[in-house]
Amino acid sequence: MSDHSPTTRSYGVVRRMTARGRDEEHRTATPLELFFDLCFVVAVAQAGRQLVHALAEGNPSHGIPGYLMMFFAVWWAWMNFTWFSSAYDTDDVLFRVTTLIQIAGVLVLAAGIPRAFDSGDFRAVWFGYLVMRLAMVAQWLRAAHSAAGAERCAAMRYAQGVSLCQVGWLGLLLLPQHAKPWLFLVMALLELTVPVIAERPYQTGWHPxxxxxxxxxxxxxxxxxxxxxxxxxxxxxxxxxxxxxxxxxxxxxxxxxxxxxxxxxxxxxxxxxxxxxxxxxxxxxxxxxxxxxxxxxxxxxxxxxxxxxxxxxxxxxxxxxxxxxxxxxxxxxxxxxxxxxxxxxxxxxxxxxxxxxxxxxxxxxxxxxxxxxxxxxxxxxxxxxxxxxxxxxxxxxxxxxxxxxxx
The missing domain is CATH 1.20.1410 (I/LWEQ domain)
Known part of the structure; x- marks a missing residue:
């Protein structure tokens, strides 16, 4: 039985972040994960409201691309945490605090969605994303610190890939308005390649x-x-x-x-x-x-x-x-x-x-x-x-x- 099972698991401020097994019994979502999902849906709702306004005004060419971009940002941050927590959730104090920081980041992102829709001002969105991604990088570095060999290499690749992509998102603040959708498309594709590259040396222990x-x-x-x-x-x-x-x-x-x-x-x-x-x-x-x-x-x-x-x-x-x-x-x-x-x-x-x-x-x-x-x-x-x-x-x-x- 895995050392993360309910009968052997200990709770403390910090515990070693070892990988969880794919064959672990009774593996279910935690209250923290449910809270995480609920807060992320706040951002989904914000994007939906902006889409409603655009469609009702007869402007789908603006509303649909904007919605798809904002939804990708929220969905991808959710994906990053979901698959990581399935493999490395220690549920100790440090893990919980880092997760709550990610929640704070998505709430900042949600607050910036209306301005990003209306005027292409991505500053709040980018900053909220930065908060989430820094917390995610910290989680991967913590996993790398507790691992060795191919597993450590995979965790480091995740941390490096997420960091580099976050730098690329700076283009949303620096490029002219007409170039931002193209940047978004390129960066989204790069984001999708990070897990593919990172998991080549080692497949993380997510639970089906x-x-x-x-x-x-x-x-x-x-x-x-x-x-x-x-x-x-x-x-x-x-x-x-x-x-x-x-x-x-x-x-x-x-x-x-x-x-x-x-x-x-x-x-x-x-x-x-x-x-x-x-x-x-x-x-x-x-x-x-x-x-x-x-x-x-x-x-x-x-x-x-x-x-x-x-x-x-x-x-x-x-x-x-x-x-x-x-x-x-x-x-x-x-x-x-x-x-x-x-x-x-x-x-x-x-x-x-x-x-x-x-x-x-x-x-x-x-x-x-x-x-x-x-x-x-x-x-x-x-x-x-x-x-x-x-x-x-x-x-x-x-x-x-x-x-x-x-x-």
Missing amino acids: HHIAERYGLFLIIVLGETVSAATVAVQSGVDQHGGLGTLLPIAAGGLLLIFAAYWIYFAVPIHLHLASNRQAFLWGYGHYPVFASVAVIGAGIEVAVEEATGKAHISALAAAAAVTVPAALFLFTVWLVHSRHQKRGLAQQSVLPVSAVLVLACTFGGRWAVLLAGLVATGTVATGVTLTTRAARAGAAASAQQAGTEA
């Missing part, structure tokens, strides 16, 4: 079940923020315009989409797929569009409400697309990086891609577009459950027949 749980919990918190944003939007529309009949289809359809998103994501035990870094990198990186799209569903519902109440300066088609496009993207990317690994046969594999196309088609449903998309998502869940049940019964029958034949 723990990682799967952490991703699932983050999705739940983002879904909760989506529900909150949609509820506030509907309440505001009712208070100001009293158009409950107009808003009810949007609210019902949005709620069905959110419920379906939850059901679809958690329908498969993905930790069984995460056997090595090869699967983990593709799965982990692929969650960027998964998380980003599910967060945008809430922003899209807000836009649809504003259009229905006459507050948005866009067409009903554009407002519907603000919901259906991210919903379709979620369905497809969840299938691509998550669900397809546990699906068997053409029928099961086709459900989510076909549903994504049908949800996109709902864009042309006028005032009923969001409700139609929600009904399609609900039908997707029902179809998936039916096919899975049939496959399970067929498998059980085949096993029974084989057992009888052998007997």
Whole structure:
């Protein structure tokens, strides 16, 4: 049994940061990790609000790239901590304090998101990111200090890579406005290469079940923020315009989409797929569009409400697309990086891609577009459950027949 197991683990101010095993039993998310996720979603909500304003004003060419950049910054900082803590969480005082410093950094970043959106002023965003990354570098250096050989080399590569990338982000403060999106693209690609290079000499001991749980919990918190944003939007529309009949289809359809998103994501035990870094990198990186799209569903519902109440300066088609496009993207990317690994046969594999196309088609449903998309998502869940049940019964029958034949 690992020396980090609940029965042998000691708590103190500082303990040696040894790697945790991938076969460790009862490895679950800690309260500190849940708190960390909750604070990071504050930044996601800030980016979502700015996206709503841009879309409602008919300016998607500004809002969508800005949202994707801000979401990447938040998601990548979350990723850095999540995979590190899965491998090296000591849960001692020093680890907790360093994690709380990272939380403070993301709150500074969240406060700077509106100014970065409106005027391209990235100073607060960059400083908040600096706080988070310095804390992350300190964690890796601490892991390197306790390790030797290839493991120490990997930890040092992480520390060096994160540091160099943070220097590169200075371009957001120094370059002209038109060059910043291109810098962001280059730096994002460089950031993604750091773990690939760092883990060549040694694969860190992240825990498959723990990682799967952490991703699932983050999705739940983002879904909760989506529900909150949609509820506030509907309440505001009712208070100001009293158009409950107009808003009810949007609210019902949005709620069905959110419920379906939850059901679809958690329908498969993905930790069984995460056997090595090869699967983990593709799965982990692929969650960027998964998380980003599910967060945008809430922003899209807000836009649809504003259009229905006459507050948005866009067409009903554009407002519907603000919901259906991210919903379709979620369905497809969840299938691509998550669900397809546990699906068997053409029928099961086709459900989510076909549903994504049908949800996109709902864009042309006028005032009923969001409700139609929600009904399609609900039908997707029902179809998936039916096919899975049939496959399970067929498998059980085949096993029974084989057992009888052998007997």
